[in-house]
Amino acid sequence: MWQETHPQFWTKFQVWEWLQQTFDIHQMDAMYIPFQNFDIDGGQLCMMTFQDFNRMAGHAGPLLYHSLMELMWNGTGHSGNGPLVSGNNKTQIHELPGQLSFKEENCFYDCTDTELFNCKEPFQTTEDHNSPTPASQEEKKQHIRGQRTPIKKHSPRGTHLWEFIRDILLNPDRNPGLIKWEDRTEGVFRFLKSEAVAQLWGKKKNNSSMTYEKLSRAMRYYYKREILERVDGRRLVYKFGRNARGWRECEK
DNA sequence: CTAGCATTTCCTGCTT
DNA sequence: GAAGCAGGAAATGCTA
Numbered sequence: 583m584w585q586e587t588h589p590q591f592w593t594k595f596q597v598w599e600w601l602q603q604t605f606d607i608h609q610m611d612a613m614y615i616p617f618q619n620f621d622i623d624g625g626q627l628c629m630m631t632f633q634d635f636n637r638m639a640g641h642a643g644p645l646l647y648h649s650l651m652e653l654m655w656n657g658t659g660h661s662g663n664g665p666l667v668s669g670n671n672k673t674q675i676h677e678l679p680g681q682l683s684f685k686e687e688n689c690f691y692d693c694t695d696t697e698l699f700n701c702k703e704p705f706q707t708t709e710d711h712n713s714p715t716p717a718s719q720e721e722k723k724q725h726i727r728g729q730r731t732p733i734k735k736h737s738p739r740g741t742h743l744w745e746f747i748r749d750i751l752l753n754p755d756r757n758p759g760l761i762k763w764e765d766r767t768e769g770v771f772r773f774l775k776s777e778a779v780a781q782l783w784g785k786k787k788n789n790s791s792m793t794y795e796k797l798s799r800a801m802r803y804y805y806k807r808e809i810l811e812r813v814d815g816r817r818l819v820y821k822f823g824r825n826a827r828g829w830r831e832c833e834k
Numbered sequence: 835c836t837a838g839c840a841t842t843t844c845c846t847g848c849t850t
Numbered sequence: 851g852a853a854g855c856a857g858g859a860a861a862t863g864c865t866a
Contacts, residue, residue, distance in 0.1 A: 742840070776854090789842080795854085800841050802856065817850075817854055 589653050592624025598753060602741070604649045605642070616640070617753045628654065743800050744809050746783055747771075748822070748829045769822030769829055776818055 587596065601615050619638035620627070627650065636643035750761050751771055760779050764770040773779055776794035784792025801820060804810035808823040822829050 787841090792842085796842060796844090798855075799843080799857085803841075805856095814855085815850095 587624075589624045589650055590628050592627065594621065594623050597622060597624060597627050600649075600653075601646070602749070604646060615749075616642070617749070741786070743783065743797070744804055744822075744826055745828075746786060747779075747801075747820075748826065750779070750782075751829065764819060766831065769826070770813060771820060771822075772816070773818040773820075 589600075592600065597620055598617060601617065601620060605615050616639050630638075630647075632643075632647050635647040639646050747761065751763060760775050760782070761771055761773050764772050773794070776798075780792045780794040780797045783797055784790055801810060804823070805812050808825045810826065811821040811823040813819045813821045
């Protein structure tokens with residue numbers, strides 16, 4: 583759990599989880615998470631400057647930067663640790679290496695999801711894309727209180743099973759041979775470690791009794807909705823359908 | 835509180 | 851026989 587570790591010590595996978603969680607909380611579509619640009623561990627993440635975040639995450643940069651700073655200085659729930667720095671350094675967006683200064687900027691809250699980093703929205707399938715982020719207010723509140731209970735939203739919005747699968751596929755570095763593309767351009771993929779994926783999914787849903795058997799039932803329901811297309815004859819093989827978005831290389 | 839969605843859980847039957 | 855696949859039916863958890 584990345585929440586229990588200082589960002590400095592996160593593994594690449596935890597960085598990934600943090601990215602996902604942060605997007606979830608701000609109700610931003612997970613498909614816009616610039617995973618490719620965050621193929622780094624916590625140590626490297628903490629060395630990123632504000633500019634780095636903007637460059638690597640576009641409009642989501644400020645939000646991510648702020649979130650990370652919060653976690654770095656306000657602690658992560660972990661052993662009672664207050665700000666590691668005395669007197670809050672006043673805002674300054676300057677390159678902070680490894681640790682140190684960070685700002686309190688409010689301007690960083692302005693990020694209203696919808697189309698992060700210039701992603702044109704060629705579709706408007708499912709959910710979200712409404713609520714102009716009330717998140718900012720929440721955050722400010724927590725700010726005033728000077729503390730933050732790390733993020734535990736009860737509802738993982740925007741993260742459906744197929745998106746979860748897609749995200750694993752899109753991040754080979756964090757995908758220890760769990761699922762593999764069979765035909766990248768056609769959207770055909772195969773589960774290599776079906777039970778492991780089920781466990782991961784269960785972990786995400788806080789359901790320790792998840793199994794591939796049950797996960798696959800949910801996958802089969804996607805056929806009717808055309809989020810997945812049937813691939814018969816081949817075990818553990820699925821294919822994204824016309825209603826699945828964000829898996830193609832070009833629309834990433 | 836009610837609907838509806840997206841699974842989750844369980845199950846029977848069939849296939850590989 | 852084990853592991854998957856197909857779907858139906860019902861139960862759940864959550865959000866609008």
